[in-house]
Amino acid sequence: MPGDLISIFLNSVFAGNILLAYFLGMCSFVAVSKNINTAIGLGFAVIFVLSVTTPLNWLIYHYLLAPGALLWLGFPNLDLSFLKFIMFIAVIAAMVQAIEMVIDRFSAALYAGLGVFLPLIAVNCAILGVSLFMVERNYTFLESLIYGFGSGLGWMMAIISMAAIRIKLKYANPPYGLEGYGLTMIVTGLMAMAFMLFSGMTV
Amino acid sequence: MKKKNSALAVFLQPIWSENPINIQMLGICSALAVTVQLKTAFVMALSMTFVLSCSSFIISLLRKQIPKNIRIIVELSVISTFVILTDEFLRAFLYDISKQLSVFVGLIITNCIVMGRAESFALSNPPHLSFIDGLGNGAGYGSVLILVAFLRELLGAGKLFGIQVVPDFVYSSGYENSGFMLLAPAAFIIIGMLVWLQKVLTKGK
Numbered sequence: 584m585p586g587d588l589i590s591i592f593l594n595s596v597f598a599g600n601i602l603l604a605y606f607l608g609m610c611s612f613v614a615v616s617k618n619i620n621t622a623i624g625l626g627f628a629v630i631f632v633l634s635v636t637t638p639l640n641w642l643i644y645h646y647l648l649a650p651g652a653l654l655w656l657g658f659p660n661l662d663l664s665f666l667k668f669i670m671f672i673a674v675i676a677a678m679v680q681a682i683e684m685v686i687d688r689f690s691a692a693l694y695a696g697l698g699v700f701l702p703l704i705a706v707n708c709a710i711l712g713v714s715l716f717m718v719e720r721n722y723t724f725l726e727s728l729i730y731g732f733g734s735g736l737g738w739m740m741a742i743i744s745m746a747a748i749r750i751k752l753k754y755a756n757p758p759y760g761l762e763g764y765g766l767t768m769i770v771t772g773l774m775a776m777a778f779m780l781f782s783g784m785t786v
Numbered sequence: 787m788k789k790k791n792s793a794l795a796v797f798l799q800p801i802w803s804e805n806p807i808n809i810q811m812l813g814i815c816s817a818l819a820v821t822v823q824l825k826t827a828f829v830m831a832l833s834m835t836f837v838l839s840c841s842s843f844i845i846s847l848l849r850k851q852i853p854k855n856i857r858i859i860v861e862l863s864v865i866s867t868f869v870i871l872t873d874e875f876l877r878a879f880l881y882d883i884s885k886q887l888s889v890f891v892g893l894i895i896t897n898c899i900v901m902g903r904a905e906s907f908a909l910s911n912p913p914h915l916s917f918i919d920g921l922g923n924g925a926g927y928g929s930v931l932i933l934v935a936f937l938r939e940l941l942g943a944g945k946l947f948g949i950q951v952v953p954d955f956v957y958s959s960g961y962e963n964s965g966f967m968l969l970a971p972a973a974f975i976i977i978g979m980l981v982w983l984q985k986v987l988t989k990g991k
Contacts, residue, residue: 603970603971605970609814610813613811613814666870667892668870669866672862672866708897710896711892712893715892719889759985759989760981760982760983760986761978764811764981765978765982766978768975769974769975771974771978772971772972775969776971779969779971
């Protein structure tokens with residue numbers, strides 16, 4: 584079992600990187616990777632929100648929505664799993680709001696660093712994507728916790744390395760039309776290739 | 787947006803000069819993962835167009851009723867309703883494809899294009915124009931998706947829509963499919979190239 588958890592973790596950070604292998608969270612990735620400090624801030628915020636919402640959505644799915652999950656209320660045949668999209672997105676939006684309020688109340692320094700990024704995260708595809716993959720792959724509660732954290736870490740690694748590369752790219756002199764967005768996508772492709780080399784790694 | 791909002795302009799702008807993926811850089815999230823095959827890309831483009839145009843229409847109908855400070859959650863619930871409809875439809879009638887698309891139909895909800903159009907267009911324009919705007923953006927998104935999928939399936943598997951198009955004698959003379967095209971990095975690189983191409987083509991206009 585510990586071996587399973589470790590390979591889920593390693594897979595979600597490297598070979599199954601949520602950004603580089605599944606293209607999730609691209610929008611904020613392209614927009615925010617211009618500056619390394621904001622990239623670090625957003626990275627931590629994503630890790631935080633993913634590690635909270637993924638297990639929370641697991642509980643909601645397995646105790647409210649999955650086929651037969653309402654057995655404890657006396658409805659053994661009810662299947663509400665079609666509601667998972669709307670439920671997950673509501674949980675994510677609510678959690679992001681709640682986290683923002685808690686951080687604002689208890690730590691001004693952390694709020695100054697993370698606060699501005701939290702609203703952005705509610706519509707980050709990576710967050711909803713991880714919750715949906717968690718259902719798709721039938722993870723247990725512990726696995727979903729590890730998977731959420733690992734995906735966040737993988738996303739943060741990708742965005743920080745991208746920000747670092749883009750600082751160097753400022754001094755490059757690409758042909759007309761390639762600068763900015765086009766070049767970012769191609770560099771991301773090269774980075775994805777590097778991350779792909781980790782696939783097949785088992786513990 | 788800059789010119790008068792005639793229906794035709796609203797429809798055509800997002801297909802080329804305001805293309806959501808290539809120019810506005812929106813909605814790449816769910817775009818690339820489904821482009822390994824033309825079939826999935828095609829279904830994804832249709833689903834996206836449906837969700838986009840219907841939700842823009844409804845949000846635009848409600849635009850005077852929605853209170854400003856809770857508009858995001860109202861928009862999200864309208865969008866998710868249409869996404870759920872699409873997902874149930876695909877699962878009932880196109881089960882194989884819905885298995886391949888897996889989570890990516892659900893991810894239309896958080897696709898920046900849908901939210902972006904709702905915020906920037908549907909909230910300030912009448913329903914019929916919003917509907918057309920949704921159609922146009924769906925078409926713009928879909929055309930990029932289908933183009934990427936066309937290149938990837940052709941070069942990666944030698945097929946189009948699952949039917950082999952590269953003739954056997956080409957293979958026997960030493961040509962091989964490029965397995966790289968089927969992997970994730972190829973999609974990033976193709977999109978990068980397309981952006982480049984479009985910028986060069988529209989240079990000076």
